[in-house]
Amino acid sequence: MxxxxxxxxxxxxxxxxxxxxxxxxxxxxxxxxxxxxxxxxxxxxxxxxxxxxxxAEPSAAHWLGTDGLGRxxxxxxxxGARESLLGACLAVTVGLSFGTLLxxxxxxxxxxxxxxxxxxxDTLLAIPSLLLxxxxxxxxxxGSINAAxxxxxxxxxxxxxxxxxEVLRVRRxxxxxxxxxxxxxxxxxxxxxxxxxxxxxxxxxxxxQFGSAILALATLGFLGYGAPPPTPxxxxxxxxxxDFLASAWWLTCAPGVVVVLVVLSAERxxxxxxxxxx
Amino acid sequence: xxxxxxxNPAATAASGTPLLAVEDLAIRYVSGGASRRVVEDVSFSIxxxxxxxxxGESGSGKTTTAQAVLGLLPANxxxxxxxxxxxxxxxxxxxxxxxxxxxxTRMSLIPQDPTTSLNPVRTVxxxxxxILQIHGERDRGRIRARVLELLARVGLEPAEMRAQxxxxxxxxxxxxxxxxxxxxxLRPGLIVADEPxxxxxxxxxxxxxxxxxDLRREDGTAVLLVTHDLGxxxxxxxxxxxxxxxxxxxxxxxxxxxAAPRSDYARQLLADAPSLAxxxxxxxxxxxxxxxxxxxxxTQTYPVVGERGRVFRAAxxxxxxxxxxxxxxxxGESGSGKTTTARCIAGFLRPTSGTVEVGGTDVARLSxxxxxxxxxxxxxxxxxxxxxxxxxxxxxxxxxxxxxNFDPVPKAEREHRVRAMIGRVGLPDxxxxxxxxxxxxxxxxxxxxxxxxxxxxxVVVLDEAVxxxxxxxxARILELLxxxxxxxxxxxxxxxxxxxxxxxxxxxxxxxxAGQVVESxxxxxVFHAPAHDYTRDLIAAIPGGGGAAxxxxx
Numbered sequence: 001m002x003x004x005x006x007x008x009x010x011x012x013x014x015x016x017x018x019x020x021x022x023x024x025x026x027x028x029x030x031x032x033x034x035x036x037x038x039x040x041x042x043x044x045x046x047x048x049x050x051x052x053x054x055x056a057e058p059s060a061a062h063w064l065g066t067d068g069l070g071r072x073x074x075x076x077x078x079x080g081a082r083e084s085l086l087g088a089c090l091a092v093t094v095g096l097s098f099g100t101l102l103x104x105x106x107x108x109x110x111x112x113x114x115x116x117x118x119x120x121x122d123t124l125l126a127i128p129s130l131l132l133x134x135x136x137x138x139x140x141x142x143g144s145i146n147a148a149x150x151x152x153x154x155x156x157x158x159x160x161x162x163x164x165x166e167v168l169r170v171r172r173x174x175x176x177x178x179x180x181x182x183x184x185x186x187x188x189x190x191x192x193x194x195x196x197x198x199x200x201x202x203x204x205x206x207x208x209q210f211g212s213a214i215l216a217l218a219t220l221g222f223l224g225y226g227a228p229p230p231t232p233x234x235x236x237x238x239x240x241x242x243d244f245l246a247s248a249w250w251l252t253c254a255p256g257v258v259v260v261l262v263v264l265s266a267e268r269x270x271x272x273x274x275x276x277x278x
Numbered sequence: 279x280x281x282x283x284x285x286n287p288a289a290t291a292a293s294g295t296p297l298l299a300v301e302d303l304a305i306r307y308v309s310g311g312a313s314r315r316v317v318e319d320v321s322f323s324i325x326x327x328x329x330x331x332x333x334g335e336s337g338s339g340k341t342t343t344a345q346a347v348l349g350l351l352p353a354n355x356x357x358x359x360x361x362x363x364x365x366x367x368x369x370x371x372x373x374x375x376x377x378x379x380x381x382x383t384r385m386s387l388i389p390q391d392p393t394t395s396l397n398p399v400r401t402v403x404x405x406x407x408x409i410l411q412i413h414g415e416r417d418r419g420r421i422r423a424r425v426l427e428l429l430a431r432v433g434l435e436p437a438e439m440r441a442q443x444x445x446x447x448x449x450x451x452x453x454x455x456x457x458x459x460x461x462x463x464l465r466p467g468l469i470v471a472d473e474p475x476x477x478x479x480x481x482x483x484x485x486x487x488x489x490x491x492d493l494r495r496e497d498g499t500a501v502l503l504v505t506h507d508l509g510x511x512x513x514x515x516x517x518x519x520x521x522x523x524x525x526x527x528x529x530x531x532x533x534x535x536x537a538a539p540r541s542d543y544a545r546q547l548l549a550d551a552p553s554l555a556x557x558x559x560x561x562x563x564x565x566x567x568x569x570x571x572x573x574x575x576x577t578q579t580y581p582v583v584g585e586r587g588r589v590f591r592a593a594x595x596x597x598x599x600x601x602x603x604x605x606x607x608x609x610g611e612s613g614s615g616k617t618t619t620a621r622c623i624a625g626f627l628r629p630t631s632g633t634v635e636v637g638g639t640d641v642a643r644l645s646x647x648x649x650x651x652x653x654x655x656x657x658x659x660x661x662x663x664x665x666x667x668x669x670x671x672x673x674x675x676x677x678x679x680x681x682x683n684f685d686p687v688p689k690a691e692r693e694h695r696v697r698a699m700i701g702r703v704g705l706p707d708x709x710x711x712x713x714x715x716x717x718x719x720x721x722x723x724x725x726x727x728x729x730x731x732x733x734x735x736x737v738v739v740l741d742e743a744v745x746x747x748x749x750x751x752x753a754r755i756l757e758l759l760x761x762x763x764x765x766x767x768x769x770x771x772x773x774x775x776x777x778x779x780x781x782x783x784x785x786x787x788x789x790x791x792a793g794q795v796v797e798s799x800x801x802x803x804v805f806h807a808p809a810h811d812y813t814r815d816l817i818a819a820i821p822g823g824g825g826a827a828x829x830x831x832x
Contacts, residue, residue, distance in 0.1 A: 174665040181624065182680035182729060183653040192679070196670045 021272050024265035031262055034081035042075035046232045055248045064254045068244060073237075077255055080232035084214055084259075087148035087226070087233075091213040094152025096206050099159020104198075106160070107167030108190055118164070124157035133216065137225050144227035151216045155209045162205050166198035173197070204274035211266030218259050234259050295366040296323035297467050297500050298347065298385075303360035305342055305351065305524075315358070316342050317524040322517075326467060327498040331511035331532070333547065334521035335750045336719070343521070344470050344504050348387055349377035364468070382409050385468040386461040388490075391477050392453035396445040402456045403429070403441025409463050428459040432489060450612075451482035455489065462493055469494070472504045479611045479775040484819040487514055506748040509553035509778070509822030512536055520544045550753035552778035553822040560785060570602040570769040571623065571737055576632035578618050578793075592618040593629070594793040600786070602736075605763065605770040607784035607801070609777055609816065615793035617741055620773045624658040624739045625649055636737055654684065657730035661742035663722035667714040673700070673725050674710035680733045695732060703728045704758060720751035724758065731762065739771045744779060756783050778820045781805055789813045 034041055044062075049070035056066040064073035106117040124132070136150035170176060171194060179189045214234070220226040221235025229236060234255045241251030305317040317339040324330045332340040345351050347362055349372065361368045364384060369377065381387070389395040397405060406425045415421055429437035432455040445453055454474060461469055471490065475483035491514065494501055505511055511518050512532055519529040520543060527541040536554075539545045548554055576596040579589040593615040600606040608616040621627040623634050625641050634641040636656055644652050660666035667676055677696045681687050687695070700710060703724040714722055723743065730738055740759070744752040760783065762768060774780050780787055781801055788798040789812065797810040808814045 174660050174662060175668040177626070178658075178660060178666045178726075178729070179668070179679065181626065181653060181658050182733065183650050183683035184679070185650070185683065188683065192671075193668050197668065 017272075020268055024268035027261050027265040028269065031081050031085065031258075034078045035085045036082075038075075038079045038082065042072070042078040044072035044075045046071060046075040046079035047230055055244060057248075058250055065248060065250050067240060067248075067251055073251060073254055076232040076237055077234070077258055080234050080237060080255065083144060083227055083231060083233040084217060084235075087144055087151070087217045088210050088213040090145065090148040091152035091155065091217070092206050092210050094149055095155030095159050095209060095213075096202070098152075099156040100163045100199075100202055102156065102160040103163030103165075104167055104190065104195065107164040107198075108171060108186075108194060114164075117160070121157045121160045124154075125161075129154040129216070130219065133220065134225065137220070142225060142228070144231070144233065147217060147220045147226040148213075151213050151220070154216070155213070158209065159202065159205060163198060163202050166201055167194055170194050170197045201274060204270050207266055207270035207273055211263035211270070214259060214266070215263050295363075297326045297328075297365060298502070299323040299361075299363040299366075300343070300347065301361045301363070303343065303346065303362065304358040305339070305346055306356055306358045307352075308354050308356070315524065316355075317346070320360075320519075320521070320524070320526055322519045322526075322529060324468065324500045324502060326500055327494070328517070329494065329501045329503060329515045331503040331505055331515035331518045332521060333505055333508055333511050333518050335506055335547075335748045337523070338521040339524035340504050340506075340521050341472055342524075344472050344502060347502065348381060348385060348470055349374065350381075350387075379413075382413055382466065383464045384466050385470060386464070386466045388454075388457050388461045388469060388471040388474045390473040392450055392457055393445075393477070395457055396453055398445050401442055401444055402434075402448070402453075406441075406456065406459050406463060409460050413464055424463070428463055429456075431462075431493070432456070432459045434459070449482075450478050451486055454478065454482075454486050458486070458490060458493070462497070462499070465497055466499065468500045468502065470502045470504070473506070474503075475510070476506070480777070480819040480821070481611055481775075481815060483510075483821065487821075490514075506750070507553075507821060508536075508547045508551040508749070509820070512551075512554065512822040520547065547750065550749045551822060552749065552752070552756075552776065552782055553820045567601045567603055569599050570637060571600040571606070571771065572633075572635040573598050573619070573623065574633050574635075576619060576622055576629050576634060578615075578622060578627065579630045591793045593622070596632070596788075596790070596793075596795055598786075598788050598795065598798055600737075600769055600771065602769055603763065603767050604785040605772050605783055607772040607774060607780040607787040608790055609774055609780050609787055610790035611775060613792070614790040616773045616790050618793075619790070620658070620739045620741050620771060623737070623771055624656050625652055626658065650683075654733055655735055656737045656739065657733065657735040658739045658741060659723075659726050659730050659743045662746055663719055663726050664714075664746075666726055667722055669714055672711050672713055673705075673717070676714070676725060677728045677732055680729060684733070699728045699732045700725075702731075702762070704754075718751075719747055720755060723747060723751075723755055727755075727758070727762075731766070731768075734766070735768070737769045737771065739773070741773045742775070743772075745774065745776065752779070759783060776820070777805070777816050789816065 050066070051070055053066055054068055054070045056062050058065045062072050062074065064077065067073055067076070102117055102121070106114040132154050133150035136153050137146055140146040140149065176189060176193050179193050217226060218235030218238065221233045222239040224239065226235055227233040237255040238252055241248070241255070244251055300323070301321050303317055303320045304315060306313050306315045320339070320343055322330060332343060334340045342351070342355065346357060349369065351357070357370050360370070362370050364380065369380070396402065403425050406428055407421050410421050410424060425441055426437040429435070429440050434440040434452060434455055448456070474490070475486050478486065487510070490501065493499065503511065503515055515532050517530060518532050518535050520527040520535070520541065522543045527543040528535060528539065535544055536548065539548055574597045576593055577591065578593040579591050582588040582590050596615070596619050598606060608619055610616045618627065622629045623641065625644065629642050632642065639652065641652065674696055677699055678692055681692045681695065696710070697707060700707065705721060705724055709717065709721070714725070717725065744755050747755060756779070759770065763770060772780065772784055784801050786799065787801050787804050788795045789804065789810065790796065791812050797804060797808065797813050804813060805817065808817060
């Protein structure tokens with residue numbers, strides 16, 4: 001055991017980042033580009049079908065084939081990125097801001113406030129997430145924005161949990177005490193010291209939640225609670241392709257694979273953020 | 279274990295070769311593409327049973343040298359040239375597997391930090407047993423008997439009970455004893471002790487070093503003692519090797535180096551060691567100086583968990599007065615209540631009873647906004663400069679922050695005051711934009727002092743503010759505090775476990791034990807004519823105290 005006593009400094013060399021991480025960023029970058037300028041990547045209309053070429057197999061003209069209405073599947077997947085990413089961003093923003101606020105207040109105040117808030121969070125965690133988001137949608141009404149908001153609500157509990165723990169850790173740090181000692185007001189110390197130092201792992205969780213939000217939105221879209229047809233949305237695309245699963249499997253698989261890749265990439269990036277924590 | 283790799287100590291002892299010989303050692307670190315040589319041309323040898331001290335400030339290469347001897351260099355460190363001969367065999371090129379067989383059996387390590395070097399989820403008994411198992415002992419009964427014997431040997435008794443305890447149930451000194459037990463378990467020829475007592479109180483330090491001395495004498499073990507404190511080396515070593523920036527400055531018998539240091543650096547170290555330094559004459563305090571701080575009947579109690587009605591008295595009826603512009607020291611071992619008292623003065627703790635008057639205001643009765651405004655007057659400097667600065671702020675932001683908390687100061691004025699204060703504590707302007715991580719421990723503590731002083735407080739409470747620093751850095755910080763006090767008329771409350779340091783900076787002192795003040799008065803009186811046994815104990819514990827003077831005189 002004496003061997004472990006000498007602190008081993010990790011070797012820091014100028015190595016390239018791991019290939020998996022590069023690939024993950026490439027996937028996310030490409031999907032982002034799709035969302036920002038879909039016209040650059042897909043030259044066919046995602047909404048206008050070409051009559052006579054329904055359910056075409058993948059070919060040079062239609063990379064991913066066409067759906068039951070003769071719409072180019074590749075274009076629909078590319079245009080669908082905007083809907084899905086926007087939804088996921090909104091969901092993560094909702095979860096991150098409300099969750100962090102809850103966690104920050106609970107962790108910093110402690111006592112009764114903490115206990116009350118955390119029991120609320122426990123309750124949220126106890127309800128199955130799909131059921132919870134469906135109830136929110138039913139309360140708010142259908143639509144892609146509402147679906148995104150519902151998915152965000154589900155992740156509030158996770159963010160609150162993590163940020164509370166981080167705040168508790170940072171709150172005990174000597175520099176926070178020193179900040180109070182130099183006359184800092186409660187709010188100022190939270191803003192200047194506690195929040196920035198607690199955020200690293202919360203941001204890692206945000207990247208992770210981004211992946212699961214896409215998945216949850218696709219689920220809601222598949223169930224028909226998200227964006228209404230004919231909007232190209234990944235979950236909806238999968239649902240529409242389901243009817244032709246036997247004859248045109250690529251209609252379900254193509255958007256499915258894209259969702260899987262994006263979720264995996266988000267997870268990989270989240271891990272790299274988490275690993276950077278000191 | 280493979281017996282072929284074990285060296286034969288009996289054969290070499292007779293032939294007169296040194297136990298350990300380091301020859302022309304050069305070590306290089308590679309980090310981020312750049313490579314830096316940290317140890318160069320270092321040669322020394324240790325005979326069986328001898329104690330050799332490697333002395334130097336942090337960054338001098340002393341720990342790197344010790345790690346190289348054990349074959350435990352970090353992955354980015356490499357031995358460029360030179361030889362490390364153990365019992366005459368060069369072990370520099372050995373594989374880690376061959377070295378593992380040597381570690382524990384022929385040489386072993388006593389690490390620096392007893393709090394992190396033990397596994398918190400295993401009993402100390404099983405951790406001592408581990409080294410026996412690693413090196414091939416299989417018989418449970420024999421292992422158990424040996425563990426108990428070792429525990430008794432390092433003075434942890436009753437051994438049966440101690441073996442069942444977990445590290446958190448032991449004090450820092452006891453944990454260090456466990457580590458010593460592990461190090462001596464297989465009776466190695468050489469023990470490398472890397473700052474074995476730097477994290478401990480002086481009294482505990484003395485007991486641990488005494489133990490190491492006894493074990494060494496009984497077994498004839500050689501010790502390579504790595505320390506930044508020449509005082510410790512003076513007491514314990516036969517020979518010293520003074521290192522600076524990876525090179526040997528001076529080497530020789532300890533008496534010779536202490537009595538007539540040849541290099542400037544050794545002279546500097548000698549002057550900086552608080553235990554060896556002669557106290558500066560402190561200017562007499564004008565009799566007209568009023569009382570700045572008055573602590574009366576300060577008591578802080580905590581309920582004992584699990585026992586209703588019983589309370590733990592962290593501070594018990596503590597009273598003293600400090601006159602404006604002077605330094606009052608609170609001295610004692612850990613747990614003596616000195617930090618509790620300091621925190622009450624700084625307004626971080628509300629005492630259970632008693633008063634703390636700073637310039638006429640009773641701190642104990644302040645709360646909320648009043649307490650916040652009071653922070654203008656009293657500032658606390660924390661012990662650990664690595665924990666007390668926010669890693670995400672720049673030095674400029676850290677020093678500026680107190681100014682932003684009170685009456686609005688225009689930005690230009692703030693920047694001017696921050697620059698002036700950074701300059702005042704002896705740091706270059708260029709540090710303003712850097713994060714704390716880019717600064718050394720001493721520089722960080724200067725930043726912490728600058729942060730405390732930027733509000734122009736009347737009283738500064740220094741809670742072990744120099745204890746975590748090397749003697750050289752410590753000496754510079756003490757000089758800085760001294761200067762600042764004279765220029766700004768500051769009143770200090772200086773909390774320390776080290777009477778030698780206190781003697782260098784304080785005018786008056788309160789010696790604390792178990793929450794109570796056992797003795798107080800002017801420092802020189804307490805130092806020369808201690809009235810209480812406990813004070814005498816503290817004075818005797820100062821490393822280098824009697825021993826160094828004696829050795830130097832011979």
